[in-house]
Amino acid sequence: MAPLLLFLAVAYLWPFLGVVKWSFTLPEPGLGQYGAVLTDPLVQSVFIRTLRICLIVTLVSVVAAYAITVVWVRGTPTQRMLAEFCILVPFWISVLTRAFGWVALLSNRGLINTWLQSIGFISEPLALVRNELGVIIGMTHFLIPFAVFPLASAMRNLDDRVLLAARGMGASRTRTFWSVFVPMTMSGIIGSALIVFVFALGFFVTPAILGGGRSVMVAELVYLRIFQSPDWGLGSAISVVLVLFVGALMALLFRYVRPRQMV
Amino acid sequence: MHQPGRAAEIKAIGIGKSFGTFRALHDLTLDIGRGEFLALLGPSGSGKTTFLMILAGFLPPSDGRLFSDGEDITNRPAELRSAGMVFQGYALFPHMSVEANIAFPLKVRKVPAAEIKERVAAMIERVGLKGHARKLPSQLSGGQQQRVALARALVFQPGVLLLDEPFSALDKSLRGQMQAEVKRLHEETGTTFVFVTHDQSEALALASRIAIFNHGELLQVGTPGEVYDRPASRFVAEFLGEINMLPLTDVRKDNGSMTGLCEDRPVTLRGSQDVTGDALLAVRPEYMTIRNEASPGENGVSATTVGTTYLGSATKLDLLTKQGTKLSVSVPNDVAANALGSSNPIWLTWPAERGILLAR
Numbered sequence: 001m002a003p004l005l006l007f008l009a010v011a012y013l014w015p016f017l018g019v020v021k022w023s024f025t026l027p028e029p030g031l032g033q034y035g036a037v038l039t040d041p042l043v044q045s046v047f048i049r050t051l052r053i054c055l056i057v058t059l060v061s062v063v064a065a066y067a068i069t070v071v072w073v074r075g076t077p078t079q080r081m082l083a084e085f086c087i088l089v090p091f092w093i094s095v096l097t098r099a100f101g102w103v104a105l106l107s108n109r110g111l112i113n114t115w116l117q118s119i120g121f122i123s124e125p126l127a128l129v130r131n132e133l134g135v136i137i138g139m140t141h142f143l144i145p146f147a148v149f150p151l152a153s154a155m156r157n158l159d160d161r162v163l164l165a166a167r168g169m170g171a172s173r174t175r176t177f178w179s180v181f182v183p184m185t186m187s188g189i190i191g192s193a194l195i196v197f198v199f200a201l202g203f204f205v206t207p208a209i210l211g212g213g214r215s216v217m218v219a220e221l222v223y224l225r226i227f228q229s230p231d232w233g234l235g236s237a238i239s240v241v242l243v244l245f246v247g248a249l250m251a252l253l254f255r256y257v258r259p260r261q262m263v
Numbered sequence: 264m265h266q267p268g269r270a271a272e273i274k275a276i277g278i279g280k281s282f283g284t285f286r287a288l289h290d291l292t293l294d295i296g297r298g299e300f301l302a303l304l305g306p307s308g309s310g311k312t313t314f315l316m317i318l319a320g321f322l323p324p325s326d327g328r329l330f331s332d333g334e335d336i337t338n339r340p341a342e343l344r345s346a347g348m349v350f351q352g353y354a355l356f357p358h359m360s361v362e363a364n365i366a367f368p369l370k371v372r373k374v375p376a377a378e379i380k381e382r383v384a385a386m387i388e389r390v391g392l393k394g395h396a397r398k399l400p401s402q403l404s405g406g407q408q409q410r411v412a413l414a415r416a417l418v419f420q421p422g423v424l425l426l427d428e429p430f431s432a433l434d435k436s437l438r439g440q441m442q443a444e445v446k447r448l449h450e451e452t453g454t455t456f457v458f459v460t461h462d463q464s465e466a467l468a469l470a471s472r473i474a475i476f477n478h479g480e481l482l483q484v485g486t487p488g489e490v491y492d493r494p495a496s497r498f499v500a501e502f503l504g505e506i507n508m509l510p511l512t513d514v515r516k517d518n519g520s521m522t523g524l525c526e527d528r529p530v531t532l533r534g535s536q537d538v539t540g541d542a543l544l545a546v547r548p549e550y551m552t553i554r555n556e557a558s559p560g561e562n563g564v565s566a567t568t569v570g571t572t573y574l575g576s577a578t579k580l581d582l583l584t585k586q587g588t589k590l591s592v593s594v595p596n597d598v599a600a601n602a603l604g605s606s607n608p609i610w611l612t613w614p615a616e617r618g619i620l621l622a623r
């Protein structure tokens with residue numbers, strides 16, 4: 001434990017303290033950069049877009065992952081194998097490859113648009129990429145497998161007899177699913193949503209490629225402020241706000257998830 | 264369809280269940296009477312839970328048919344069977360309060376809210392959980408959780424209540440208390456109870472009839488007195504409690520009773536059975552008396568004491584007959600002291616009606 005903490009301190013905390021220092025000192029000492037974070041319309045719009053994208057991605061990923069996990073944990077042996085395959089394959093392909101893969105699929109002259117046009121379903125290509133939709137598709141695809149694991153552990157811990165009990169008392173399958181199965185896997189849902197949301201907040205590669213510069217998210221904004229329009233103070237202040245936000249979120253949700261998991 | 268509050272009468276005909284090539288249940292035919300308290304008794308893996316799951320509708324049988332009140336329910340899904348079930352480990356809904364757990368089966372049945380409130384409150388009162396209604400199951404003791412499970416299974420007035428080893432997780436004193444409670448609930452509700460246990464004393468104490476299982480077969484069904492005093496097989500005889508087995512030879516019918524030779528001494532048994540030649544004579548130790556001498560014509564066997572075990576309220580004597588059969592009896596502590604003092608063989612005698620004749 002101790003060497004790990006030391007490593008984390010040296011590798012993350014120390015550099016982060018440097019970033020905190022910049023945020024208060026560049027270009028001149030003071031709270032000016034934080035004022036800018038709160039008032040600058042560009043920064044504001046990026047924050048709002050980031051939150052919106054992350055919420056949608058979290059919702060879609062968790063719902064999709066829930067369905068996959070139900071099959072993975074409770075399906076027939078064949079279904080389980082298929083689900084496992086779908087969950088594991090994405091881990092073998094890099095983020096970059098996947099992002100470009102989605103571009104190839106979704107762009108105006110990509111597979112989907114060409115196919116839809118060839119069967120005459122649409123006349124103009126659909127705008128599936130280089131916008132928020134593309135970003136959401138790419139991020140969701142990336143994050144679903146990560147959402148699966150907390151859900152799987154919650155579903156595995158669930159005592160089958162509780163479900164039988166509900167059926168035996170006259171509840172239909174649907175009723176049992178909504179009144180018993182979902183509430184009893186709530187800790188997994190919360191854990192999975194937390195992981196996806198926090199990952200999504202820091203996404204850089206996928207929005208940069210699939211957003212085509214039009215749907216800038218917060219991580220890309222920090223990058224731009226540091227490397228392209230050197231404004232290290234503002235970039236640092238945005239980073240600090242992001243880290244504090246994620247930290248607060250984790251603290252809040254851990255307090256909520258922990259006692260629940262003990263049931 | 265079942266009408267609430269009416270005890271069900273169940274008929275199982277030729278029920279079998281295979282898991283792959285493994286036969287967990289074999290050709291089981293059993294009538295469960297309206298309002299009776301039936302115990303399914305058997306060692307671990309004998310198929311008790313499997314049969315209960317088939318009764319509840321959670322497992323489809325591989326063979327045979329199941330009838331409830333004369334209706335064929337073999338293919339009826341669990342949620343339409345109206346069987347209350349108390350699972351091993353209770354299977355309460357951990358995210359629902361005691362109240363909500365008990366209300367669940369009524370909500371599912373779309374009972375009006377006001378009536379639900381009333382019936383849940385009455386049920387909570389009945390199982391002695393007043394003041395715990397708002398708690399979560401995790402905040403209750405084992406015995407209290409057990410009561411919630413019972414209340415939840417009984418609140419919708421099922422035709423039959425199925426209980427799978429409901430007391431196995433409780434300590435001994437709580438066990439006794441809950442047994443009494445279940446017995447009271449059975450009398451108050453008049454519902455048919457089917458109760459799984461592998462504890463013979465529990466079955467003898469609670470049930471109106473006992474069905475004994477082994478290796479997926481139903482060996483014998485009868486009242487506690489019948490299966491205890493008139494076991495049909497060696498397995499049943501031994502499973503229901505301590506019993507001494509003596510080899511018999513030259514067994515034959517003798518106008519209305521049976522005779523045979525036990526260690527070269529003639530013994531008699533009541534009743535007439537189709538057993539001849541070699542057989543086993545089984546006698547419960549509590550029906551055996553220790554004597555210095557057996558009078559001629561009396562059923563008896565001589566043996567020497569080879570060990571004693573102090574049990575507190577009594578002492579258990581381990582004995583060996585001349586031909587090497589092991590026996591044991593419990594005797595008052597002072598009698599045991601005397602028996603040990605002498606190295607002479609003692610006699611064990613028993614009344615003819617207490618001898619049980621079993622195939623070898």
Ligand SMILES: Nc1ncnc2c1ncn2[C@@H]1O[C@H](COP(=O)(O)OP(=O)(O)OP(=O)(O)O)[C@@H](O)[C@H]1O
Nearest residue numbers: 282285287305306307308309310311312313314461
């Ligand atoms: N789903 C299943 N698949 C395969 N075998 C099973 C299954 N369920 C039960 N069995 C087997 O069937 C046999 C009977 O099991 P069952 O659970 O009915 O025993 P039991 O009498 O309830 O035992 P216990 O007292 O240990 O609860 C066991 O050998 C068990 O391994």
Ligand SMILES: [Mg+2]
Nearest residue numbers: 311312313427
């Ligand atoms: Mg069992």
